[in-house]
Amino acid sequence: MIRNIILATLITALWSCAESNDSEAAFSDSNTGTGGSLARFTIVGDYLYTVDQTTLHTFDISKAQEIKPLESTLVGEGVETIFPLNGFLFLGTRSGMLIYRISQGGAPQFVSNYQHVVSCDPVVANSQYAYVTLRVSNCRQAGPGAANQLEIIDIRNLNNPQVVAMYEMESPFGLGLDGQTLFLCEGSGGLKVYDVANPQNIQLLHHLTSFNAIDVIPLGGLLLVIGPDRIVQLDYSDINNIKVVSEIAIGV
């Protein structure tokens, strides 16, 4: 995760070296923030990518005062999430995971897809594996035979993604990855923390059930967890001893 952030920052820095960085604003000038795995907007360099239902949209945002819509790529039914990594975009759709390469000029080019049974599913990835959750519970469109599960997909060859393992879950929503640690939201079933060093045999380290978890952002030791009714922050700098740092609850 940290490596990815550094990489993303480097890429951003390279791509926007013409921008000055002398602002005294609260926000650093050229870099982008971090979204959760349920995000449908993502910024890579000077381009904003968004997904809505059937379409991957590309916008040139090199000038904020003048957003330029570039392309709308029809990618299929039920596109739900978008995750950027090393110049690629991973789309979580109801029928599978789609991989696009960001070409020069920002246009996304289809690379490959990995099909699964119709369900609701976000995706996160590192350079070796993509982690996809499939959810049937409260997923209106789930198809027959669909199950609540985590799938780990080998993406070392991006042209030919291969599933390596599947694990039963309760009702998986968003997920987050930091090194070998995978955080997986189970909705009202709480938050699970896995050691995924061995994708064939992932280890459940913790299952925190005192809050409802929908999505997470790992920030190198600090985990932001969002539920419909609260934001919980966890200190996971010692993975064996995860502590609640603070909580903002509904109505506050």
Next chain:
Amino acid sequence: MKRTTASLIPGFILTLLLSGCIEPKTDIPEQVSGLAPIYYDGDWRNIGAEPPQPIRELFKIYYKDSIIFAGESLQGIHVIDNTDPFYPETIKFIRIPGNSDIAIKGSTLYANNLSDLVAIDISDLDDIRVLSRVQNAFPGQGAPLPGDYFGFFECPDPNMGAIIGWAEKILERPECWR
């Protein structure tokens, strides 16, 4: 959508064309779960910074430069100063009607304002400014009905304002369906 005579005819013909038979839906249930519109009363293009608001229903999260941006379902963004994660402080609410997603570059927040894409300068949270707007960038947002939905729904009432979304609801004798 509402089965008035005018809307019935094309649907009738379509049904004939597609299936060659007619299946009239005569059984309107007393109670059934379906979708109901969420309305926005007022000008949904009106974006602004407001004092902090209580959390009602969150579903999205974004983080940048020690600030947490938490998406309040279809209403806007809670801005939370997280310089000290032990004492996060809600400092603003950015009202963006119909919003479901954001991303930030520098001090520009990109968000959907219902079906439009907007770029908002948030360098001064007391004085946020819409820098540009792409109209109808996301035609699916605020649609008359989610494109993939088939079932009963509460008939939209144009007097209630713009539809910014749909929510599951127990409907009583619904008069609209697809």
